Amino acid sequence: MKYFYLIFSSLGRKKLRTGLTILSIMVAFLLFGYLAAIRQAFDAGVEVAGADRLIVRHKVSIIQLLPQSYEAKIEQIDGVDNAAHSTWFGGIYQEPKNFFAQIPVVPGELFDMYPEFIISDEQKAAWLATRSGALVGRGTMERFDWKLGDRIPINATIWGKKDGGRTWEFDIVAVYDGAEKGTDTSQFFFRYDFFDETRANGQGLVGWYTVRVSDPDRAAEVATAIDAEFANSPQETKTEPEGAFIQGFANQIGNIGFIITSIMSAVFFTILLVAGNTMAYAVRERTSELAVLKAIGFTDGGVLGLVLGESLAITFVGGALGLGLAWLLVSMGDPTDGSFPVFYLPTSYLFLGLMLIAGMAFVAGILPALQAQRLQIADALRR
């Protein structure tokens, strides 16, 4: 503690240079925090995916449909607890930018399959009693400022109605919250029976099945058994863990994780050079001062510690400001205006940020610090 003023006083020597370096580091960590939140938005589904849930889809593509009759066969396979089907509706609310997933499901199956969706018993009953009823996630409710009882028109892009219309109207009768912070609360569920009876074609077909296995350790074995059951049929299946399925969905946009990691690596490498350069100059400029410190009794290790301390101080101030600003910006809301299922800066990324601060301070400061440590007093005082 007693060396703090010495460290911070040294940083004040060249205020403009120190300020610009802190600003560069701050921008790097602001980017880190903000991009981490975006990455989290893409990974959220993968992270909260149940280890005991499998997704069964058409072997060729997710857009190929499967018979609803598969459900009973899947449930008979050894190791399967229960199955629930879902279908991609792909409708538009008012305009395409208002994207959120709309999925027809069987309510009872959904309640059983996703215990992480918190719904009151009263609203569950209301949904079961209302054929055109919809269960909507809290995120989407807040995004569009919807309320229970609102009637929501959705324009179909895939599923036309028997009467030739393309506008489907749903009554919001239930709202779900997420049991975990990462739970996707952007989805819009409605009843499959209403969907199947109203759609112009495709009766008896569903998009995919979610399957709960009795023992997660047997998931791979059960997946093989499901695919074997439908092998050589007109609609062969591909079964995979829920996490892999969601990841595959996200990867249709691109490997977001790789893109973000690449951007951050480039940014951090550049900032490392900036911080390293600052520290190198800071040491070179005050060779005689460091020699005086040694002359009055500071050990080689002590001088090394002081230089590393300066590096840590400059990186910490910049990094903490950057992470703080990122947290603030992320708290202000989703940049896509609600298209992300979740948008927050996870604590794990804040810890990772702190570790990066420490790592950057060490790497930027170690060479100048070693140079200061090795300084020969008599030689340095002569300069």
Add this chain to the structure above:
Amino acid sequence: MTDKNSADTLVRVSGVDKIFKRGSEEIHVLGGLDLDIPRGEFLALMGPSGSGKSTLLNLVGGLDRPSEGSVEVGGQRIDKLSDRKLAGWRARHVGLVFQFYNLMPVLNAQKNVELPLLLTKLSKGERKKRASIALDIVGLSHRAGHYPRQLSGGEQQRTGIARAIVTDPTLLLCDEPTGDLDRKSGDEILDLLQALNTEQGKTIIMVTHDIHAAARATRTLYLNKGQLSTEPED
């Protein structure tokens, strides 16, 4: 220059050689040098540039090590100490005064004087108190909050002396302490050093080119071509 019979010898330099290497060339700065300095002496070291005065000062102050021979201070062979122990020894026993003051420009006079005390276990309050006393001794209490750039050369050097004496060291080593000052300021610094020697019993070794400054010392030695003598070379 050796008085082997003196029981109160503080510094004993015996058979010291100092060789600097510049690439493949070896430069012999000191050769077989012997020197005893009694406790409480104010010794002036004179000699032409490059004669090895500062090198000898560095060896006695533990800032450098001899190529051959031994350096004893207060009965302790400092040339045998590890780097870490030598640093600790310097902090406890040596006060250094430099020609160009070498104050930290980002610290005020009070904090500059406190610097050596950071290496002690003293509390913040005690450090501040001792630094204030040292500044008072050099007559700079009223300038404690000023930064080096706000002080005159003489005031900066007095701050440097306060920093050197704040740990109450046994030995005060001054490398041309008046070399960067005008006559008046130089005299004030010499008055101060003399007072520290006579009133506080500090042993002082002062390197100087200035005969006027050397006259304040209790003994003057001349260094030429790596050898000490009591008379200047013609």
